[in-house]
Amino acid sequence: MNERSKDAIKTILKQQNFEPGHPGPLLLNAQALIDALATGVPTTSKYFALPIRCLADLNERLDSPIAHKMKRPQLKSFPTLMGLFLLLRASGLAVGETKPKRVVMIDPEMREKWEELNPTEQYMSLMDTWWTKVNWTILGERDQFGVQLQSDTRSLYYQLSRQPTAVDADLLFYGYHQRTVATLLEQFGWIKVAYASNAEEGKVADIQSVETTKFGDAMFEALGGIIGSRDRDESPVQKELKPMFPAWKNSLLPAEQPFREGRYKLKLSWSKVWRRLEAPATTSLEDITGLLLAAFDFEQDHLYRLDYRDPSGREVFVEDPRYREGELFADEVLLGEVPLGEGDSMGLLFDFGDSWRFTITIESIDESETDDFEPAITASHGEAPKQYEYDDDDW
Template sequence: MLFEAKTAEAIASFTLSDHQQVFLRDVDVFLDYLVKNPVPVSKNKNQPPVKWAEPLNRLLSSPDVLTLKRPLTASYARIMGLLLLGRSSGLASLRPDSRGNTILHVHDSIYQQWQVMTDIERYFTLLEAWINRGYATNVGERISAIDNRFLSGFMMMFGGNDLWLGRAARDPGMWWRRAGPFNLTILKMAGLAEFQLGGSHREIHDLKLTPWGWVFLNACRKGFIDSMESGEYEDSDEQINLLSAITAIRSDVNSTLELPKPVPSTSYVLSVALGNKCKRTLQVSAEQLLEDLAEAILDAFGFGNDHLYHFQYLTPFGADRTVDHPAVNSRESCVTKTRLHQLHPFPGMKITFVFDYGVNWEFEIVVMHGSEDSTSDIQVIERKGKAPEPY
C-alpha cells in the first residue's frame, strides 16, 4: 500500500490553495502559448530558443526577472519547470518536420483530455508525471544523482538530514545549483516547498517543505524505497502507482491523462550520420537484433567489427538507456538479446552508436519513419559522402 492511514487522510482532505490555482493557470498559459507558437528546439538539448521564451515569461503570474546580458531559455526557471511538466505529462511533445528540425508542440489528443479535467485532477496528474517521469534530460538538463529525476534521484540522496525531517535545508544554494532551479520552482509552484530568492534570482534562502509537501513527498519517497528494497526498482517511467492510489482515496479524481501507446511498425528507416558530411540510410526490420544493426552500420561505413561498442538513447520521457556489447555487460539489455522494436522507435527518435572506446566514433542515428514493408536483411538504401578511415 502506497499511502498509510494518516497520509491517506491528508490526501482525502486536501484542497487547492489560491497559490496552487495560480500554478494551474500558469500551466494553461504555457499550453495556450505553445498551441499558438509551436517551435523548433535545439539539436542537443531540445530546448526552445530564448526569443520564444521571453514573451512567454511576461505572460506568467510571476515572471522571472533576469539581469543577465544574454540569458538562455534555461535561465527562466519557471518556464523550464513548466516545460518539464509538459514533457513528462505528454502534453508537450516533439515531432520531426520535413526539414529535419525537431518541433515542440502540444499533443492534440492528450490536450483534449486535459481540457475536460477538473483542477484537482490536473494537479495530481501533473505531480504524478513529474515524480515518475520528470527526467531532467527531457528538457536538456542533468542532475547528479541516482537517476535524473528529482524525487527518486537528488532528493533521495540529499534530503535525509534536513528536508525529510521537516527542517530547512542547510545548504539551499547546493539544491539550486545541483538539483536544478526548474525542479525547485516546480516544488514552489505546486505548494510543496517554500523558499526565497535574492541576487537577481541567483541566490536561494530558507528552503523548506510545506506541511503538505512533507506529507505527500514522504509517502512518494517511501514508495520508491519500498520498490528498491523489494528488488523491483528499474528506473521505470511508472515506478510508483501514484494516481491509482489517489483515485482510490478521492472520488473527485476520476480522469487522468491516458498516454497513447506507440504504434509498432514492421520495419524502420534509419538515417545514420558520421560527422556532418557522411550519411547512410538503412531499412531495418523491427525484429532485427541490435548486434546485427551494429554489424550493418559498421559495414556501411567500411569499418571492421573489431572493437567494443554500445547504443545509447533517451526514452520519450528523457530517461537514459544504454544497450551494451555482451563483453561489456551481458544483462538482458545487451545487443545480443535486444531487438530494434524493444527500443520503441518513433519518428525523430535519436540513438547514438558509440564504437571503439579508444577513439569513440559516434554514429548518430535518427529514426525517420516506420514502414509496413518487411525486410529480412538490413538494406542500405542511400549513401551520401565518403566515410573517414577508421584508423
C-alpha cells in the same frame, strides 16, 4: 520532517484540495504555459527549449512572476519556467516540430486529453511525470541513469526539512539545478518559497525563505523509495497513491507510438567512414548492431549501448542483452518500434573501455514495402578503422 503513522499520512492526503491554486500554483502555471505555447513558438534550440525572446513575457504570465533585471535571460534564469517546461515535455503535452518551421508547441491531442481530466487527475498526472519521467536529458544535459533530478529533489527536501525557514541561498541554491528542484517542490505545494521583491542588476530575485508543508511531508513519506522508476505496465506512483485519491480515476497518457512498417535505409557511420544498410522494420536493434559491427570488421566481444531521444526529448538507452540492468534491451526492440523518422539518428557506444562511438542515421523509410527480406549492406565508403592497435602476435 516529522515521521507520521500511515494513518496520519492518509488523513493529510485525503483532506487535500486540488482545485487550481491548491496545494501549490502548479495547475495555474501549467495552464498559463499551455495557453502560451498552444499554436507553437519558434525556437532555434536543438532541444526545443523555450526561446530567449519569450522568457520575460512567459514569466509575467505566471501566478507569481519572479522579479528580475536581466536584459537577455536564459531559460535557467527562470527556474519556474524551466521546471514547468520539463514537466510539459516529459508528459508529452509540449512537443517539438520541425516542419514547416522549428517550433515548440502543445500537442492538440494531448491537450484534449488534458482538458478531459479533473483537477486531481491533472495534478497527479504531472506529479507522476515529475517523479518517474522528468530528467535533465530533456535539455541536453547528461544523466547516465535518468534519475538525477529525483535524487536532487530528495536531497534538497531532506535538507530543507532540517533547516530553519530563513535560508542561505548561496548554500542551498548554489546552481540552477537546485533552484529548479526548489521551484518544482513549490509548484506542487510541497514547500513554500518567498522571493525578494526586487533583484540586483543582471540577476533574478533571491530566495529569502523556504518552509516545508504538512502535505509535502506526507507525500514524501508516502512515496518512500520510489525514485525515477517505471515499469511498462504500471507506474509505482499510481500504485502507491491512487487508493488515497478517489477522484484520481484517469491519467494523462502519451499517444502510443505505432509500429512503422517499411524498408529502412540506414547509414552506419564512424567519422567519415560509413556503410549503408537496408533492413525491414522487423529487424531487432541487436541484429542492426551486429550487422554494423560486422560491416566494420569488429569482433563482437564487448558490451554496447544504443541511445536516442524519444518524442518528449528524453534520452533513451537500449542495452546489450548481455547486460543485466536496464529498461530496454536490444533483442526486444524492433527497428519499426523506434520513435524516429527520416533524418533522425541513434548513437551506438561499443566497448565501454575503448569507447567506439558510431552513429546510425535513418536516411529513408519506404512504407510501401512491407515484405520481409534479409538485411544487407548495400554501399560503403572509406576504410574501417582497426579495432585494436596491436596484432595477434603482440604480447
